[in-house]
Amino acid sequence: MQIDEQEFFKKTHIEITSEDGAKIMGKPIGKYITIESQSLKENNPQAHKQIIQEVANIIKSLLPKVDEKLKVLAIGLGNRQATPDTLGPYVTDKVFVTRHLMEFVPAEIEKNVANLSSLAPGVMGLTGIETSEIVKGTAEHIKPHCIIAIDSLGARSASRINTTIQITNTGISPGAGIGNKRKQLDESTVGCPVIAIGVPTVVDAATLVNDTMDYLIESMLSETQDATFYQMLKDLGDQEKYSLIKKTITPTIGNLFVTPKDIDEVIMYLGNVISNAINIAVHPSITIDDINKYAY
Amino acid sequence: MQIDEQEFFKKTHIEITSEDGAKIMGKPIGKYITIESQSLKENNPQAHKQIIQEVANIIKSLLPKVDEKLKVLAIGLGNRQATPDTLGPYVTDKVFVTRHLMEFVPAEIEKNVANLSSLAPGVMGLTGIETSEIVKGTAEHIKPHCIIAIDSLGARSASRINTTIQITNTGISPGAGIGNKRKQLDESTVGCPVIAIGVPTVVDAATLVNDTMDYLIESMLSETQDATFYQMLKDLGDQEKYSLIKKTITPTIGNLFVTPKDIDEVIMYLGNVISNAINIAVHPSITIDDINKYAY
Amino acid sequence: MQIDEQEFFKKTHIEITSEDGAKIMGKPIGKYITIESQSLKENNPQAHKQIIQEVANIIKSLLPKVDEKLKVLAIGLGNRQATPDTLGPYVTDKVFVTRHLMEFVPAEIEKNVANLSSLAPGVMGLTGIETSEIVKGTAEHIKPHCIIAIDSLGARSASRINTTIQITNTGISPGAGIGNKRKQLDESTVGCPVIAIGVPTVVDAATLVNDTMDYLIESMLSETQDATFYQMLKDLGDQEKYSLIKKTITPTIGNLFVTPKDIDEVIMYLGNVISNAINIAVHPSITIDDINKYAY
């Protein structure tokens, strides 16, 4: 694991290189890069600029090297009608798509841009269709070298909400954030490598309760000798404890999610960071000086 | 307290009639009517129709009796940019306003409608202005017999979210739901009686944790003899316990709120119920058969 | 041509049955049904109910007869970010999709509904992808018996805006309304029959000018003997005259469209009429009494 601390962000880079490593980590072989920054949820253009450049570099390092013009399909996962879930469609609406212009532009201009297209396939609850079916069907016609999939995620802890960008070259499960986990989007299901860019924008209620109880009990116990209840909870093991809380919470408030009050605004910050980073990573002639020029 | 159980809802009616009663209840003298219905958060037109009629009756019973044409100002409290907080503005956009038509319509038609106007004053965080200042300033020009204020509230327990309509003739504190509590809107601050219609649409994270821990501990302790931690918590008293959780939760996740995934849709159901009820209560010639005719 | 006048609408039914007929009409062999009603753009639930039933009957008559469970894919064409172009996505968001539930529901319920899925593929300007590629790619996985495509159209005359529903079994060109005409969606391009439902929601500026000049000149000339300018224009022929106006208008105001002020509200009326009609036509157990129950 490499850690890189910069002025406005912290980058963590993990690479799983063997089947054994994959088993230990419980994740497929591949690269896992995380950018952490409190500035992501604030109106901080200077910090965002630094992060855009870094995310662009990371995406570029994960894109396949090809001899012809690079063909990329950006997939914006999520539900346009639930604010914390709109990050994916926001990004695909903003990236600078060029695929449809290829035949019309002069050769001089054409060489400055990649062949980029985008699609926001919606969510299964509203379409009745597995996202992977729409993506695979479309990819069979476009034949991209690579898919970049952007999605809102569920946070594993409340403190990570809107402060973390997770990038991997191993694919993604649509709807892992809010809604049920769906069929994986990866090379085996859609036919080309899938770079996934995810941002935790919500936390489920049970996780929130779990985390808070942990903090609370820990701090209370430091002041007492007797710890029967805590010991009891601790003996359960993490997974069992979570399940217990989940089971307790579900009948009353099953369908709730936890998200910041200013989520509309924060989605805009995050969406601008990611769409600018994709434009810079994918198109040869777009640079950090063009921020918001192609992705207002 | 009167309780009335109907097919699709339960109505609770409390009236505080004396200063002593007000002290005991911790609320001003006045009427407090609550409609509870799980159907409010579902697409159930039949149930909604029954509830619209009941809410219309309740509003009508609280409106002042006047000898001239009734003049009502509907105030939609809340922030248009945070979905769970849009109920108020949604309703004021939908009610059938007539004040500006009074001078133009023939006398025959004019007698069929009250003089209704509406305003969504925004929230102090975006305007810099106390809501009561805007409402009072406007009311001084309109001179309504009565204000009907509609607002999203914070729930005291997660199970009440989107299932409860609270109506009172004692006024309301804007922003009591999400955001800070603001100056009360009531007869003393705005110069005319204020009927408040509130619906809990969010719960704060600390309340959620508190409720869940209560359930959880209660159910775990039934299986054990030893209860030191629970006893410890119990000894704190409710208010102290909540404060402790709040204090624990705030540094990490202070700004979060908890709301259902389908809140956009539910706001529409609630908004249609309330705007139709206001139209029926206020305008003499609009009845339950006109649902959605003046408030699509 | 059959014409059927009802209380709230007028229905016109044209069928082209031969290649000769197709040549004369300049349209492919097939059925062309038009519903005209001023009520479509008004808040008139009674009229809408009558029209929903009629549109449902028309769709039902065009659906293929199959021996197994009917499988339908609804395609919502248009750009979610330009109000007059949102009708298609509005409808696909509202229809009662069931395809993803098929394996989970009991046999008793399952027989009451068709297999319906939906997709809003976006517009080429934002995706870089021909709509027909996305639709064909998805249809290859879903293998529907029939596609129902909904789109906003450009009106041939301003008076038709939002007052006409055009239904045909011969397919549709996405973006024929606002934006450039794209590759046809029909059996030859997507692999199954395509029922198209279109509503003119805009008129291009040149058409508006053209129509108005015609009215104006006609009315002015009735009062004069001398008609040189009119004669001059008339001699041009309709197509030439339109081109001339278009050429005159484009440099200054090329990118304009003409639409009613209350278009947001009217899209909602139209969208509710069409989504309810699709639900009734497609699902065996949904009837006119279920209006808005499955398509709020």
Place this chain on the structure above:
Amino acid sequence: MQIDEQEFFKKTHIEITSEDGAKIMGKPIGKYITIESQSLKENNPQAHKQIIQEVANIIKSLLPKVDEKLKVLAIGLGNRQATPDTLGPYVTDKVFVTRHLMEFVPAEIEKNVANLSSLAPGVMGLTGIETSEIVKGTAEHIKPHCIIAIDSLGARSASRINTTIQITNTGISPGAGIGNKRKQLDESTVGCPVIAIGVPTVVDAATLVNDTMDYLIESMLSETQDATFYQMLKDLGDQEKYSLIKKTITPTIGNLFVTPKDIDEVIMYLGNVISNAINIAVHPSITIDDINKYAY
């Protein structure tokens, strides 16, 4: 009249100083400054920056000089539900309001900002209230030194749509753009000076037809000797001709407006330009280097 041509805009400055001048111009005594720029409707951050600085300078020159802390109320006119009419509310949502913070901030910070508040009063069709009543009522409580009112306007010619910012210190008529002209907001109706910032975002259909016919006839007549129809039209005089077209157009298409296809995006450009300009003009310590920092 002073004209100033810069790289990205043209500024026109007219001052009416006497009652005679006012009679001749048909406008009240005051200053009228217009910024024209095609870049306003394009994604051109460099041009926007130049224009923001200029608009800020203009506003600053029109603000009253006061000895105490400057108190300004920004009023966003227009209907949030009709895209071309959302400019005003967009701006008031974005300006950096401070009035409610005054008592809480340390003196050091407090001296860096003016006392700014904002309000989007809605339109009379949805509120039933004259905008001037709401504004006056609120201003009586806030007692601002000056109101800045922002509104979408109707263009006098299609070519001016979204390319012109009109600034004056003589007030404004809400709804002059799309909708009926309402009571003037000026010192006489609201009790303090009113700086108005207007941008034409729509043109009415009759103006469009009128302009096009003028172009068309002019260009056709250059090729002919005989001009009876044109002469006939010309003899009418401009006002009569417009009325004739209006009369011809109204029965069919009365309620239409003409606006660009990308109006959602253009409103964002315009709104960001104006809200940044207001922040710079009003708050002593905000400068052109803070673009989007207080008005993302």
